[in-house]
Amino acid sequence: MKKGKPFKIAAVVVVGVPVVVLALGMVGFVIKNPFPQNADITLTESGTKLIISSESGNRGRCVQKEPGCVHVSKWRRANIKFRLTNMDDWAFSQIQLVAEASDNAKLNFGPQDGFTDDMAKDFYVKIGSNKLPPDAKGVIDLAGLSNGEAFTLVNRNDFKQTYSYQIQACKGDECKAMDPKIENEGKN
Secondary structure, eight states, X not given: OOOOOOOEEEEEEETTEEEEEEEETTXXXXXXXXXXXXXXXXXXXXXXXXXXXXXXXXXXOOSSOOTTOEEEOTTOOEXXXXXXXXXXXXXXXXXXXXXXXXXXXXXXXXXXXXXXXXXXXXXXXXXXXXXXXXXXXXEEEOTTOOTTOOEEEEEOOOSOEEXXXXXXXXXXXXXXXXXXXXXXXXXX
């Protein structure tokens, strides 16, 4: 039996983006950014709305320097974990994703123009082993969460698109919301 050449694994940087190259003899494979960007966003209340109390993780660099904005680099996906702090008896109730409006209109969890089936496939909320997709309006119902329970928004980043997202927490009939951005560079 003839011995073959061993394969080599090399890590390289291409225009500031890490990639892994597997070379088997004369054949090579390139895997672009297999690792997700993970971000943690903690919300608290201020007056009639939610505000960011802390942000951490690999959030990328948003063009729009707003609190809560997550920029997802090309070929990456993102796991964005949301939690509440200093809000006893409050629970997340819903999140809505929409294509960013040119006039930056305030979201209202109602019908939105421009949210497509492809955009809906780009996101889901993960709670334990459950995956909750957005409905036709881009809304993901979080009513099953208990007070103070965190959730993760998974962003597949399939195409270049800037989204506005509104997230809401409620205590009984009182609800508070905020609406930052997600900037996806996509996979092309």
